[in-house]
Amino acid sequence: MPLISIVTSCLNEEDNVEELHQRIRAQFEDRPGYDFEHLFVDNGSTDATVQRIKNLAAADSRVKLIVNARNFGHIRSPMHGMYEASGDAVVCMASDLQDPPELIDDFLRHWEAGFLIAIGTKPRTRETWAMAVIRRLYYRTLGRMSDVPLIPDYTGFGLYDRSVVEIVRKIDDPYPYFRGLIAELGINYACVEFEQPRRIRGITKNNFYTLYDMAMLGLTSYSKFPLRLATLSGFLLGGLSLLISLVYLVLKITFWNQFAIGTAPVLIGVFFFAAVQLFFIGLVGEYVASIHTQVARRPLVIERERVNLPDSPHLPRHSGQHHGSQS
Missing domain, CATH: 3.90.550.10 (Spore Coat Polysaccharide Biosynthesis Protein SpsA; Chain A)
Known part of the structure; x- marks a missing residue:
């Protein structure tokens, strides 16, 4: 039976x-x-x-x-x-x-x-x-x-x-x-x-923590896409930053007295890139935590x-x- x-x-x-x-x-x-x-x-x-x-x-x-x-x-x-x-x-x-x-x-x-x-x-x-x-x-x-x-x-x-x-x-x-x-x-x-x-x-x-834990576990266990997205984003944002700097350089040389950069673009750029960095550092941390769980073998x-x-x-x-x- x-x-x-x-x-x-x-x-x-x-x-x-x-x-x-x-x-x-x-x-x-x-x-x-x-x-x-x-x-x-x-x-x-x-x-x-x-x-x-x-x-x-x-x-x-x-x-x-x-x-x-x-x-x-x-x-x-x-x-x-x-x-x-x-x-x-x-x-x-x-x-x-x-x-x-x-x-x-x-x-x-x-x-x-x-x-x-x-x-x-x-x-x-x-x-x-x-x-x-x-x-x-x-x-x-x-x-x-x-x-x-x-x-x-x-x-x-x-x-x-x-x-x-x-x-x-x-x-x-x-x-x-x-x-x-x-x-x-x-x-x-x-x-x-x-x-x-x-x-x-x-x-x-x-609760939020258990749902987040399950979501991150699924992501880190069965996808490398977020890590590759971080690498690609780094290249794209680096290229975008270089392009913006060149545009600002041309505008400043062309309109030396009239063009002022101002503090707003600088602050926005700093906070934006800081947020992007923290996001991907946290994402990498999730993968590291997953590896630590496997290695600890509790x-x-x-x-x-x-x-x-x-x-x-x-x-x-x-x-x-x-x-x-x-x-």
Whole structure:
């Protein structure tokens, strides 16, 4: 009987975890040929999320829980959950109910048809108009600049065969842009389109910093275009500066007494070139930070506690009620 692992990373989702598990369990009630496990990875919740998941785990051994020692971010925690899942296929999804559990049935049908990857794409969404436009513009722009063809309207929600999980594990990227990584593998995938619903309960954990972090990660991981743009801009602005200086020289020689340069052009030029320099220095800094993350090779997360899961055999146990592990 194939085992399907459902991995949901959560942070302060106490109002959603119970309904999420109920809806996931309902997807397998009409599929007796499958067994499933539901692995929650709590990323440092400060509300009652952990306790509610423990209550679910006490009533259903198929519910499993990893509690991180702190919030390790929206990229590392889901990847750790995927690696710790033991199913023949792994379904990764958010715990805020904006990734509909009802799509699991569609994913399984594509998996049965031979696809190693079945993903959910959201060409339509009920989020605010401004955010939808900004998000679509970013992904379209990144898709044009990327070195590999990225999947539009894809967030990572989908089913991944065990062989795909092992390939991703061997790549061993400590801070992966998962959406680009799946596209880079070149494995045929099936798309299931859906309309992303609004969040009903709780508040989104995405803020300007997390969205900016994801945007820069995608840019620095899969495009060299910004660096080349910086080089080309340097040549173009240098040529433009030389041309303007020659024009000013001719005008000053021709109209020596009447032509005055003034301070306004000088100030505008100084601020303009300073802004351009700071922008590209910051851009280069993003690439350097990405390299530093790769070189540092820090663990994805540090665990504080596990429920309904075996201990990691290669890691030391700590005394006391809770034991930590590093992965």
